Amino acid sequence: MKFNASIEDTFIWTNNKNDSYTTKSACHNSVPTLSLLNYRKMNPSASCVRCGLQDETFLHCIRDCEFSRSLWHYIGFTNPNFFSNMDVYDWIKMGTIGTHSLIFSAGVWWSWRHRNLMSLNNETWSLSRLSFNIRSMVETFKNCFTITPNGGSVDRFIKWNNNNFSCTILNVDGSCLGSPARSGFGGIIRNTFGHYLAGFSGYIQGSSDILYAELYAIYKGLLLAINMSIDELVCYSDSLHCINLIKGPQVKFHMHAVLIQDIKDLISQSNVSLCHTLREGNQCADFFAKLGASSDADFTNHDSPPEGVQDLLKNNALGILFQRD
Template structure:
């Protein structure tokens, strides 16, 4: 508890609930940035009425996520001396809205519905890293790979590698994420979304620390990389991860521990063109 009620961020007003979440200069800018710019939104001085107004409006999920991240950012500023950009917080807010929407979507009682997948299916406006692992059955080998593409689908760099003496697909998937994030960090990429089609890997990394897991050290290294950079990790389906699959198979078929491909290798250009054109593929 602070000995003073004064807001530690502005030093001018008491840190009431509404000042902290809504009326502080950065908080107000955040609400405006995600679309809450009606004067009535900021004029209500009763906390209960304001929360009720937001929770029952047409953008109720966006409002709920905005509340959470406005509070999160206040704590980041006050406790960690961190200030995030509006676009970065907005990115996390919209990702949370997507999670809310998926959780509360009613289950369909109809038969199976065709699902179409594309690269960067959530249309995140930043640099995209796609990664994958590969373990072909014959001969038994394992490799990893990935590709970094800008928001318009233009190739920046690719990488691939061979894992000596292993046929562990989870290790290949995790190693692809690790090497991809490390490469993006070395390239000083400002904002990054990493897609992996290994849901198991994504859940291990986003979940609590699993100190007794076989790959605990690698998982922790990935967690630390994510915490040190403006990068987010999401699951994608394999139909939206075809370029990364190409580089992972390239790694499994070679004997090079790690290669960076500054230019596009033969065979990947058609796949890259599909991504740039946002081509939809039927989910198998």
């Protein structure tokens, strides 16, 4: 392939002739709503099982069913024009342009997820819980896509202990490997200079739930730090969702509510700060999590650094910066 220095690098979309993205070129009417499944002879009825009032088309499922409509109202979409457009492509295009594009995108995703929870699991979430998850997703979007005022992407450089805390540092991570997936967790405790104090890893039998693995890593890491009588601790995780769940309001109806509350209790009883890091600053914890997923031990305490992690430890202690992918 030839390169020309006068041509600026840019993203292109190959699914239409002018290489520009359009929602029409990306959407294929393949969302498995009951209307589509009925049309394909895969479901006996096209009626919405939640309200029973209309066929479950995409727009009815995501936007117009009374359960979905109440969610949109709750997060601020109250303009009647928002609900009047009956063309899917135009509605999505309208929603993904402008200042509300991120919360619109998250709203579409969680409206669909809530439909699945209600229809498949007979589980209904409160509007406040759904709103919390939507706003957490928006924060994740913002952290992933930092934009300069002129519209260009910002190079982001990450290091271990990126916030420069001067105390004991705990990094944790969860991992799912292989097929069928094996879940594991792990973490590492170091002093403020990056010197190794302790590490841990473990295998979670019969689970492929990455969220549980991430939460369990935090829980086991905090317990280890307490057993080591560490007075002041900063815990870094690269799961922003976990951090939001722990720092947010009590989630009584979450599938991991007990574990989340156990973590909240540990944090409230000790001098612990919980922070988000990008994965480039969490490489050692990732090593231990993968070690746990590939083992058969429920929990292993590593008194000394395992083989293969020494170079990562050295790079972290030296404060080497890694560019965010």
